[in-house]
Amino acid sequence: DVKVTQSSRYLVKRTGEKVFLECVQDMDHENMFWYRQDPGLGLRLIYFSYDVKMKEKGDIPEGYSVSREKKERFSLILESASTNQTSMYLCASSSLVDYGYTFGSGTRLTVV
């Protein structure tokens, strides 16, 4: 079964900490995405990547960075976590011919 795996289901971090959210896919997909989901706002795109070492800003990149050193892994980095980054983070991947995304199960991050 194809999979997108996010390393943590729940995470609690302190304000100012550097936070790494990891996402791994086993489908050899070219495209990978990070979204955050907040009630009433739907999913908003943070960053995406079309290829190894390649990244593009989404709609809300401020306060975040990403890394894609290998095709299967796409990491989201919160350089200095703040309380307004408390959210559900969803990773997704797709191939060049896919219609839809395959999503991971999400990481619920709480910054205290």
Next chain:
Amino acid sequence: AQKITQTQPGMFVQEKEAVTLDCTYDTSDQSYGLFWYKQPSSGEMIFLIYQGSYDEQNATEGRYSLNFQKARKSANLVISASQLGDSAMYFCAMRDNTGGFKTIFGAGTRLFVKA
């Protein structure tokens, strides 16, 4: 700029009845794709159905159909014969098909199926 609007924060439907979830979109692109995803309480997003902007027929996948009205820029999801397991959040989404695979999502509609 592209935009997806879902105006129904919550919907109720009786089991075995049909329900329509509304979605309107705004884009100046000619080639785009429209999607619906389901998110049960477990949190995982599940791809349901896809409609391309040039597809003349409405997409169908089992009990799901997408009522695509291009001139009105609407892409409503119709679920026939609702089941208790259909209770979930539903998101409408749109992707620019001309380059890249960036997808934007609506705010979602929570569907409650009553026994």
